[in-house]
Amino acid sequence: MVKLWQGESAQWRMELELNGEGTALSLRMKEGRVLSVCLGGQPTENTLRRAAAKAVKVLRELGADSAVLDAAPAVEALGPEGAAALAQGAELACYRQPSWKEGEDKPFALYLTGAEGLEGALARADAVTRAVCFARDLVNCPANLLTPEDMARRMAQTAGGLGIEVEILDGTRTRELGMGAYHAVADSAVHPPRLIVLRWRGGKKGAPPIALVGKGVCCDTGGYCLKTAAGLKGTRGDMAGGAAVCGALLALAENNIPVNAVAVIPAVENRLSADSFLPGDVIRSMSGKTIQVNNTDAEGRLILADALTYAIRQEGAAKIVDIATLTGACVATLGFTTAGLLTNHEGLFLALMNAAKRAGEQYWRFPDFPEYHKMIESPVADLCNQSSDGCGAITAGLFVGAFAENLPWVHLDIAGTAWVDRPRWEYQTAGATGAGVSTLYELCRGLADGT
Ligand code: BES
Ligand code: ZN
Ligand code: ZN
Secondary structure, three states: OEEEOOOOOOOEEEEEEOOOOOOOOEEEEEOOOEEEEEOOOOOOHHHHHHHHHHHHHHHHHOOOOEEEEEOHHHHHHHOHHHHHHHHHHHHHHOOOOOOOOOOOOOOOEEEEEOOOOOHHHHHHHHHHHHHHHHHHHHHHOOHHHOOHHHHHHHHHHHHHOOOOEEEEEOHHHHHHOOOHHHHHHHOOOOOOOEEEEEEEEOOOOOOOOEEEEEOEEEEEOOOOOOOOHHHHHOHHHHHHHHHHHHHHHHHHHHOOOOOEEEEEEEEEEEOOOOOOOOOOOEEEOOOOOEEEOOOOOOOHHHHHHHHHHHHHHOOOOOEEEEEEOOOHHHHHHHOOOEEEEEEOOHHHHHHHHHHHHHHOOEEEEOOOOHHHHHOOOOOOOOEEOOOOOOOHHHHHHHHHHOOOOOOOEEEEEOOOOOEEOOOOOOOOOOEEOOOOHHHHHHHHHHHHHOO
């Protein structure tokens, strides 16, 4: 927990040496209980976040339960955001995933000096940090403890308490709406699906919202194209996109950001049942486009297709960002630190990249040449759900984009960044990362400011 220093006693003192010697982010123990944190190069928000996280992790390993840090050098270099970045790094590094074991972890308190008067900036950053941790909590939850219904209930409870309008559509309603691609997947499971809709109306009355559409597959067995035993182990994290868009809305609401944003989360399970969908099936999406199913494990793009159509036709979205743990191909290409991106709109692309920079997340844009579009054509339907010629991350994204009805659209594939068995950045802990929350929040905040 990060607090402003009020003269409490703390076990350790941390010193921040900006432009210190040596490589970036080294730690040095000094006489007494002093930990010196050296940043090699110019400080950025992200290096401060990483430095605070690393220091706090080391102190916790040493058994410490408190430390005091002078934030003044960070504030001098970067303004209030410098102190906010330190607080955020420390808080995220202290995250512990939900555990069903007995016994509590020792809490850790970091006190900041030199950040007096910056309570507002710290509180705003804290809202984002807690939203990231909310997303981590959901993604860390195993599939037996988080069905689509459970996810809907937990999101509704938290969002509802913050003035976010919540609508949960059950299977009867989504079937009435003609969401055939969504139901092809949803009907493979006994646990019923939920279409979760969260509306934050902080902006001008009647102004069309930005839609944040997040994949909410609570477990992905692959269906009849069954995953291997190793593949099935990672099945719980397949709703990380849904968790990210919910987290972003929570932070927007807590910080009262003047923007209209709607989160749409198709929550389903991709399982096996006697009559679940099969490779070769031809299904009709809500948009009217027909889809040939080549692979039942490519389920994310099917539910996202209908969720995009829902966002456009029922919610009047003006622009769309979809976010999903969509493809193994994206992990193979960009690894665990960088998410894939596709877009049809330069302005929204630039806004997203600016937001990512502020949030300290990495995205890389894939090309969308005409030959990639051809790879998802089908001889018998308008589209097919698996490429005939590789390029899995690109073709999956283009499939989703085919349902954007030419509105500004950005697609984010977080298959690699949403979950880490071992942390890749200091402020991560093993398991869910909360990928996407802060970038989506910053994107919407930027749209509100007109920046
Ligand atoms: N949820 C998976 C993608 C995934 C893989 C996420 C690994 C995280 C880690 C997705 O539904 C999937 O199974 N995609 C297939 C698509 C293929 C069958 C066209 C894939 O990437 O193998
Ligand atoms: Zn799958
Ligand atoms: Zn999946």
